[in-house]
Every structure is written in structure tokens, then in C-alpha cells.
Amino acid sequence: MHKEDIPTTYYGVPIEGFDVFRRCWKECLDKSDYNNRRNQVNSFNSKNKWTKRGIAIVPLKFNVGNYPTFMHQAGAMVNLYLDGSVLIHHGGVEVGQGIHTKMIQIASRVLGIPVDKIHVAENSTYVIPHATDTAGSHSTDMWGMAVKNACDTLVDRLAPFKSDKPDGNFADWVSAAYFSRVNLSVIGYHQTPDITWDWATKTGRPYPYSTFGAACSEVQIDCLTGNHELLRTDIVMDVGKSLNPALDIGQIEGGFMMGYGYFMLEELLWDKDGTLITNGPHNYKIPCVRDIPAEFNITLLRNCPNVRGVYSSKGIGEPPFLLATSVHFAVQDAIQSARSDAGKSGVFSLETPATADRIRKACGELNFTKL
Numbered sequence: 001m002h003k004e005d006i007p008t009t010y011y012g013v014p015i016e017g018f019d020v021f022r023r024c025w026k027e028c029l030d031k032s033d034y035n036n037r038r039n040q041v042n043s044f045n046s047k048n049k050w051t052k053r054g055i056a057i058v059p060l061k062f063n064v065g066n067y068p069t070f071m072h073q074a075g076a077m078v079n080l081y082l083d084g085s086v087l088i089h090h091g092g093v094e095v096g097q098g099i100h101t102k103m104i105q106i107a108s109r110v111l112g113i114p115v116d117k118i119h120v121a122e123n124s125t126y127v128i129p130h131a132t133d134t135a136g137s138h139s140t141d142m143w144g145m146a147v148k149n150a151c152d153t154l155v156d157r158l159a160p161f162k163s164d165k166p167d168g169n170f171a172d173w174v175s176a177a178y179f180s181r182v183n184l185s186v187i188g189y190h191q192t193p194d195i196t197w198d199w200a201t202k203t204g205r206p207y208p209y210s211t212f213g214a215a216c217s218e219v220q221i222d223c224l225t226g227n228h229e230l231l232r233t234d235i236v237m238d239v240g241k242s243l244n245p246a247l248d249i250g251q252i253e254g255g256f257m258m259g260y261g262y263f264m265l266e267e268l269l270w271d272k273d274g275t276l277i278t279n280g281p282h283n284y285k286i287p288c289v290r291d292i293p294a295e296f297n298i299t300l301l302r303n304c305p306n307v308r309g310v311y312s313s314k315g316i317g318e319p320p321f322l323l324a325t326s327v328h329f330a331v332q333d334a335i336q337s338a339r340s341d342a343g344k345s346g347v348f349s350l351e352t353p354a355t356a357d358r359i360r361k362a363c364g365e366l367n368f369t370k371l
Helices: 018-032 034-047 099-111 139-164 170-179 245-264 319-323 325-341 356-362
Strands: 051-064 073-080 086-090 118-120 185-191 196-198 203-205 209-222 228-237 295-300
Touching: 018 034, 018 051, 018 209, 018 228, 018 295, 034 051, 034 209, 034 325, 051 319, 051 325, 073 139, 086 099, 086 139, 099 118, 099 139, 139 170, 139 185, 209 319, 209 325, 228 245, 228 319, 228 325, 245 295, 245 319, 245 325, 319 325, 325 356
Parallel strands: 086 118, 228 295
Antiparallel strands: 051 209, 073 086, 073 185, 196 203, 209 228
């Protein structure tokens, strides 16, 4: 933890919103009941030789966005039709993270119409060229602002017709604008402001903002086989003012489980000729239903709006991936108890992924004479 009044990163950039970081940490400690469970884990380990439990809590600070600066730009096209429907073109790629849904929500909020009147077209470089990568967890920030920019322009163009017929509906105003030869197709554009970085002086702002979080995980390991079970995980995540809590919670759950696979299961192996052996589901293990924590609690931190995000939201997707390190550290904690019983002390190595054989070996030589 930083102790300075204005903490900075190791490369000298001030950490804005560090109070949010502290809130995530404290709330995770409280909601996970970490201190009491720490004592319960110690009690369990004192009574069990071949089964051990471990618990760990980790904080997170994740810089949202991409570098270099030119990647912080986005375009969108919004078209209005005479029946009152809306079609959105944007450059973000939908891969299950819900970006299309959020674009529809943003347009609905600006235009003041139901979401079922708004549609998103498939990605096309014919319409939106030079789309920035859908990466860095800032896609909604960029294309959302581009969509908002286009919709704001359309609202301004419809304003005179809305004023002339205040009791009309959206389709009435669009039709009136069309017959008055008003352009109902608008290109929106957004470039993230204040993004600069000088490598020589190490000054500037390489990213628009940071996302914070904390996770506490408890595991149980079998010292004889190296198998482990994820008993419980509590996550407190800062997502600003969420555009869609259901989507954001799903992203947190999915990102965490993806990280769990990376840190605990997914081992790459090659034969002596350099051929990849782990090339299919029979020998490359990804997380499955039984790997999900038996108790999985997600909390979105409240009252932490992000002044740099669309409608005060924050990007989410990649940040929770790193919170899965809490499982790895919890396993280390359990192994430490086993090693202590075996008379071993000091630092030990547990590489990632922490597969069953690595956990078993890290526990050290076991004394079976008292079985």
C-alpha cells in the first residue's frame, strides 16, 4: 500500500481515485469476513494433516485503454428511419461482452426512445474504417462516446420539430425532419482527451483512468494428490456508475474464471521435437462448471462515478482476470501449512499454472508412517 498523500505508479504517474482503491480493499475485507475466516483456516489446518486450506486477498489497479495515443479514437454512424427505428454502426466487435447492448442503451438514453426501436449493424469497414482494436477494456468508453456524439447531433436536429409538435412521437419528428430535408444520418466521433506520454521525461497521462478492485479466495487442497477445490471467492469491483450491472457482473465472473484457468489449470506442454502435446480438450484443461467457486460473491462498488467515462461508467472485462491470482496465493497459503507440518520453512516456488502435480510437489516429502 502507498503511504504518500498522492501515490504514484512506479513510472511516476499520479494514481487518481486512490480513495476508491482503499474502499475496494476495505469492503472486500468486510464482505469476505477475512479476519474471522483466517482464524478458521488456521484452526482447520491444525486439525488436518492431509487436507489443508488457504485463504488470500489481493488488490487490483488496472489501467484502462491502449497505448499509443492514436488508438484512443473511435467513430460511429447513427441513422434514423421514418418508422422511428434507429440503426447504429460502430467499430467495436461484439464477442459476448455486451458492447452492442450498451451501445443500444446509450442511444436509447440520448434519443429518449425504447431500446426495442434501436438496432446494431454488423461490423463493416465500408461504414466505419480504421476501427481501433476491441481491447484494453475501453471499447464501450470510446464507441459509446462516438454513438452519444452522433445521437446528440440528431437530437439537436430534431429539436425544432419536437417543439412544433410536442404531443407527437419520435417517428413524427423524424418524418417532419425528413420532409424538411434534414440529414438524419450522422457520423459521431470521439477522441479520448488528455492522453499524452513522453518517454524521455516520463510525464503525461498514458491512460484515461484506472479500474480498481479486490478479491478474497479460499481453497482446500489434497496434499496426497495435489488436487484443489475453490471453496469461496468474494470480489469487490469498481465499475464507476455501471451502464448495465448484469453485463458487468457477468464480465467480472467470466474474467475471473478465465484468469483462474490461466493461473491454475492451463498448462502448455511440448514433446522433445517441439510439438505441442496439449492440443485438445483431452489434455488441455480449461475451467469447467465444477471449477466455479462453491460460493461466488460479486459486489459492485457504489457511489464512485468516473468523470472520464461515458455516463460515469468504467471499462470492465480484462481487470477481473488478474484477481484470479487470489486463488494462486490461497493455494500457496495452504501449501505453507503442509510444509510446516513436514518440518519445512522458508520460501518455496509455485509456478503458474499451479497444476495438481506442482501443488503435490510443493507440499514436500510426506511422512506416511503415521497413516
